[in-house]
Amino acid sequence: MTYRGESDLISGIDLRSRTAQSPGDRFPTEPEIGNVLAAKLKRRSGPKLSPPSLAQAVDGCSALIAAHVERPFEISNPRWFHGGASKLQMAFELVWQDVKSDEPPRTLVLRMDPPASIVETSRLREFEILRAMHNVVPVPECHWVDPDGTYLQLPGLIYDHVSGVAKPTKHQAAQVTGVGTRFGPELRTRLGHDFVDHLARIHTFDVSSTMGIPGFEPVAAGSNESIIRQVNWWRRVWEEDRLEDFPLVNVAAQWLIANAPEVERVSVVHGDYRTGNFLFDESSGRITALLDWELAVIGDRHQDLSWATGRHLGHLAEDGKTFLVGGLLPLDEFFSRYEKSSGLAVDPKRLKYFDIFNSYIAVVHMLGTAPRVAADRATHQDVVVGWLSMIGHPIAEQLRRSIEEVL
Amino acid sequence: MVPDIDLLIGSALRAMKDVVAPAIPSEKGVAAEQAGLIIGVLSLLQQRVGFEGARSRKELEIAVELAEQLVPVLSDPGALKAGLEAARQGRDEAMDERKRDGIRKALLACLASAIDNEGDREAQDRLLRAVLNVSSRQTSLTRAWSLPSGFEPAANGVDPLIALTER
Numbered sequence: 001m002t003y004r005g006e007s008d009l010i011s012g013i014d015l016r017s018r019t020a021q022s023p024g025d026r027f028p029t030e031p032e033i034g035n036v037l038a039a040k041l042k043r044r045s046g047p048k049l050s051p052p053s054l055a056q057a058v059d060g061c062s063a064l065i066a067a068h069v070e071r072p073f074e075i076s077n078p079r080w081f082h083g084g085a086s087k088l089q090m091a092f093e094l095v096w097q098d099v100k101s102d103e104p105p106r107t108l109v110l111r112m113d114p115p116a117s118i119v120e121t122s123r124l125r126e127f128e129i130l131r132a133m134h135n136v137v138p139v140p141e142c143h144w145v146d147p148d149g150t151y152l153q154l155p156g157l158i159y160d161h162v163s164g165v166a167k168p169t170k171h172q173a174a175q176v177t178g179v180g181t182r183f184g185p186e187l188r189t190r191l192g193h194d195f196v197d198h199l200a201r202i203h204t205f206d207v208s209s210t211m212g213i214p215g216f217e218p219v220a221a222g223s224n225e226s227i228i229r230q231v232n233w234w235r236r237v238w239e240e241d242r243l244e245d246f247p248l249v250n251v252a253a254q255w256l257i258a259n260a261p262e263v264e265r266v267s268v269v270h271g272d273y274r275t276g277n278f279l280f281d282e283s284s285g286r287i288t289a290l291l292d293w294e295l296a297v298i299g300d301r302h303q304d305l306s307w308a309t310g311r312h313l314g315h316l317a318e319d320g321k322t323f324l325v326g327g328l329l330p331l332d333e334f335f336s337r338y339e340k341s342s343g344l345a346v347d348p349k350r351l352k353y354f355d356i357f358n359s360y361i362a363v364v365h366m367l368g369t370a371p372r373v374a375a376d377r378a379t380h381q382d383v384v385v386g387w388l389s390m391i392g393h394p395i396a397e398q399l400r401r402s403i404e405e406v407l
Numbered sequence: 408m409v410p411d412i413d414l415l416i417g418s419a420l421r422a423m424k425d426v427v428a429p430a431i432p433s434e435k436g437v438a439a440e441q442a443g444l445i446i447g448v449l450s451l452l453q454q455r456v457g458f459e460g461a462r463s464r465k466e467l468e469i470a471v472e473l474a475e476q477l478v479p480v481l482s483d484p485g486a487l488k489a490g491l492e493a494a495r496q497g498r499d500e501a502m503d504e505r506k507r508d509g510i511r512k513a514l515l516a517c518l519a520s521a522i523d524n525e526g527d528r529e530a531q532d533r534l535l536r537a538v539l540n541v542s543s544r545q546t547s548l549t550r551a552w553s554l555p556s557g558f559e560p561a562a563n564g565v566d567p568l569i570a571l572t573e574r
Contacts, residue, residue: 081436082436082437083437083438143541213489213540233549243516244512244516245512245515245516245518245519246513246515246520247473247519247522247538247542248538248539248545248546249519250522250523250538251522251534251535251538251539254531255521255535280468303467309493311560311561312448312558313526315560338515360409380437381441383441383444383445383448384440384441384444386448387444387448388448388555390553390556391545391548391556391558393549393552393558394550394558394559394560394561395554396542396546396549397543397547398548400539400542400543400546403535404539407535407536407539
């Protein structure tokens with residue numbers, strides 16, 4: 001069934017009543033996403049929170065673990081991770097203190113929300129999707145989640161530490177978050193094959209097993225309802241976060257609603273599948289973990305295919321002509337390998353829709369939320385977030401051109 | 408007499424590069440990453456501070472042009488017309504930059520509201536085309552301004568900021 005947005009039952013939007021309702025009422029989305037966004041507004045209007053100190057994060061972890069295990073334990077060697085832009089991450093050793101225990105310490109990672117983030121997402125959904133993907137693709141094993149910050153003050157989860165690097169130690173010409181990473185000719189082919197094959201596994205995963213996960217709403221094939229819910233998610237974020245208007249964003253949202261395609265095949269969608277969001281072993285050239293599942297949705301796999309192949313996430317090869325997807329594989333090779341590995345065809349028309357969709361979301365993040373977060377001075381990463389916001393300008397032009405091309 | 412802004416930024420940049428960044432221990436990854444970004448921000452400011460007035464005027468000019476194109480298309484242009492009138496006064500050369508920026512933001516809010524409130528399909532289509540057309544000037548300007556950030560995938564295709572901010 002195809003919905004057309006605006007005042008229909010699914011989108012629930014009446015564009016003629018912009019100021020009459022709150023963004024949450026005007027742009028209905030999945031309930032768990034609605035909860036996350038409501039919590040964001042509550043934090044924003046409440047007393048100013050600071051990012052936790054290392055000692056506070058350790059105390060929170062201890063409380064969360066103690067609520068789930070009865071064995072005595074100790075947390076040692078806590079240290080912050082750097083490199084990300086949206087979440088706080090602390091590695092630590094969990095040492096069991098049973099009298100007779102000879103288990104070695106286990107290295108774990110706390111991944112938690114800062115008081116404000118460039119992208120507000122659900123730790124519950126991330127925990128659930130990581131568990132669903134365990135043994136499907138390489139992901140850290142998840143242990144405990146604190147979905148509403150009962151123990152950590154802010155939502156967070158704890159998973160296994162996975163060894164590997166996010167960018168090569170030899171070629172360091174990368175921006176924050178891994179954008180523009182140069183792997184060099186030797187490494188990129190091996191990594192590129194893993195990159196595509198894992199994406200094919202995610203997209204061919206039997207999605208019916210995720211239908212019972214409480215954080216995700218079921219998605220029906222043959223309906224565009226789930227895509228409209230997602231557009232609504234980001235319209236709502238734009239309304240709540242922007243410091244100034246940008247008419248291009250308003251017309252893009254209208255176009256996305258009016259042209260939302262029906263989902264042909266329902267898949268798990270990673271949501272931010274790109275270089276910088278996986279770890280790899282430099283000697284073997286194999287991916288050791290796919291990370292950052294916070295934007296995962298159940299929906300149309302072309303969303304990932306479009307995002308992964310985005311121009312701003314890759315670069316040209318040494319010949320100055322061949323575009324390398326994520327700095328890994330030529331575009332043609334990426335798609336042909338994906339089709340072979342997944343047994344699924346790539347639909348250029350859907351790809352084009354999701355080019356516009358993904359550019360829209362990125363503009364909302366970078367030109368809406370990033371300046372808001374930096375202005376509110378609520379993260380440990382204000383300078384990172386402020387800097388990253390500038391990537392929103394080339395993406396805005398990409399959004400503009402992509403819509404122009406389909407008119 | 409106050410110190411020259413360029414001199415102050417240049418001094419801070421050199422201090423970060425020559426003194427502060429090298430003193431950060433390698434195990435302090437977060438601090439090292441942020442020191443690198445502070446160097447990037449100071450370097451960008453050094454290149455862009457002289458353009459702020461011209462950029463602000465040009466952005467208002469683009470918003471006014473968009474409003475002028477949308478008014479004849481809208482079913483009910485009343486609110487936007489009023490916003491446009493106020494914004495035209497903001498093009499005064501002598502106006503304080505903060506005040507001009509406030510006028511520009513108010514006009515952008517009027518534009519966004521007019522787009523959201525338009526219910527006629529045909530008008531929506533014409534609004535879309537007008538916004539796409541005028542937005543290319545806006546994105547050219549902001550891409551040129553942020554070029555030193557290094558995020559531009561096609562830096563050769565970006566016009567020089569000086570050319571975009573000329574009268």
